[in-house]
Amino acid sequence: MQIIRDIATLHRAIAALKQDGKSVALVPTMGALHDGHLSLVQMGRRVADHVVVSIFVNPTQFGPNEDFAAYPRHEARDAALLVEEGVALLWAPDVGVMYPGGHSTHIEVAELGADYCGAARPGHFDGVATVVAKLFNQVRPDVAIFGEKDWQQLAIIRRMARDLDFALDILGAPIARDPDGLALSSRNAYLSPEQRSAAVAFPGALRTAAAALANGSDMYETLAKAEAAIVAGGFDSVDYIALADADSLERLDIFRAPARLLAAARIGKTRLIDNYPVG
């Protein structure tokens, strides 16, 4: 596996991979890889001839008081995992390569980025959309793969690719979970053993609420009950819990398919997100 850190070498390596009409799948990540990321890589291997993974902890998607500095970075371990998965190329630019001095363009997916995580993290999705557009232009993949764990992010990237005519397919991969139901996330590493035990309340409450909503339970009551269960389980607060149209992300007052229950909650200094299909 080649580890590449500059654009000129990347372009030469991608051209070599694409020889003889071979296809390339891109899996963008921020590193600290877990089985969720590896499931995206495995999907890439099924749908394309070569898989390119990017690892870039993107400063522009973190707010001033968020965890950019503390975000886990384990490149050597990540690289070893990717070699085992048969990844062709690891694209791991420094911040100065991604954003050379004078960088001043950004992408805002206005309609989908304002609510949910966008409300709690102003500017976050502009940072995501901009870096993902840059990654698409840098790697020029035939397909790019993102996790359904970040449901709003996936919807925003699909809309951006459509709006800006990126000629590639976007695939969503199912959420990989620990056996107790907690969605795998690099940020789970922040949890103390006690917090990790308590965290099971989050997917548990969402699963229960998703089933109740699909069975016609009252929206307000069901969401309030789920929020109370998450806090009773040991979380400090619930940022949001909402039923949304699965594609437009419009908030729903009454269940109609296809819908997705979206939520974010805080335990100590850690903010976790998750979502479940409804119906």
Ligand SMILES: Nc1ncnc2c1ncn2[C@@H]1O[C@H](COP(=O)(O)OP(=O)(O)OP(=O)(O)O)[C@@H](O)[C@H]1O
């Ligand atoms: N449990 C999971 N199942 C499926 N995909 C996942 C999972 N966790 C992350 N991904 C996907 O991996 C890609 C890279 O995500 P990222 O590197 O931010 O990892 P993360 O574990 O989500 O970290 P964070 O703690 O920042 O949320 C994204 O497309 C994300 O949706």
Ligand SMILES: CC(C)(CO)[C@@H](O)C(=O)[O-]
């Ligand atoms: C898509 C992404 C790699 C962009 O920095 C990031 O938001 C992530 O890891 O989900």
Ligand code: BAL
């Ligand atoms: N997985 C989304 C990246 C972030 O939280 O910044």
